[in-house]
Amino acid sequence: MSDNMVTTLRILLQSLAGTFFGMVIIYAAIKLLVKYFPEDKEDN
């Protein structure tokens, strides 16, 4: 793969999409954690 502007743009768009995708997964994971582990008795 050559180092040109098109490659740069492709890499940057892929990484932007990858970052949002990762955040969506982490968002879903937090939602599940909060749902299945609500306030427990040990919390004061």
Next chain:
Amino acid sequence: MEVLIASFQAMTWKSLVMFVIGGILIYLAIKKDYEPLLLLPIGFGAILANIPFSSAISENGFLTILYKAGIHTELFPVLIFIAIGAMIDFGPLLQQPFMLFFGAAAQFGIFMTALLARGLGFTLKEAVSIGIIGAADGPTSIYVANLFAGKLLGPITVAAYSYMSLVPLIQPPVIKALTTPEERRISMDLNLHKVSKTTRILFPIVVTMVAGLIAPMSVALVGSLMFGNLIRECGVLDRLSKAAQNELSNLVTLLLGITIGSTMVAEEFLTWKTIMILLMGLFAFIFDTAGGVLFAKFLNLFLPRKINPMIGAAGISAFPMSARVIQKLAQKENPGNFVLMQAVGANVAGQVGSILAAGVLIYLVSALGL
């Protein structure tokens, strides 16, 4: 006698300029309180590196040894992340996980800046390293620059830390230009639910696994950040948590700064590239802020309960400075408005977002095999 004056004879105008630059960094650290923990050691390191025949950066000089052991191996940034992880309370983010998306949107500056750098003639690897200044996260900038553009490590680090300290000056005009007073007055929900200890403990483990599976190259950064956070939240390692927050953080910061300063050798630092990198760093922070604000405004088109768009700007990972700036701006428009918890949530999301973005970029660029 000749031996005694050999150093003076070897001095060049470039060495003198580097002494002045080192002095300016020390001045900014002491007098202006701009990231003194980093800028002072960097400034002094720059002076040490530019004294002709300096034994500090000779083959077996102490700064050379520190560079090989701590920067070249990426050890220092990783250790700093353990300390940062131990300092961060992810509670506000766990209470409002929606803030994660601002942490992603505010990485917009990375992509715009990398594109600009590539357009200005930098190679893809250099452009990505410069773009990462927009992560607003010093250790991540150091990590990526060392991996892809070792020769640009000095200017990239100086730009990253300088602009982080200038967040209170950079963000307000950008936010004001993109929002109306009515938008800045939008209040946020103050009734946030409590987060259980189990959730706080599982969060760093889950994030490490998710981020690691999406971008394996981010494991060192995410893993160390989340390891620090696990130590903090587990409740049985208070001693280690305090050590990470204090002793580890202080010691590594001290060594990291002076070692980065030692890379600022005149012949490599005094180039047009350095000036361009410093300007592009500012560009990155402006676009980070704009990206976060515009993303929040975009979401407001669809949300029944509007979000204060300034919170989007807190998605950069300059923690906790950015959140404080947003709270101050909100109170300026409406003294009774309290958006700090949401801004802190977006701010810590920015920490996760910047590492994830860096990990994905490292993965994609490495896969090209350039």
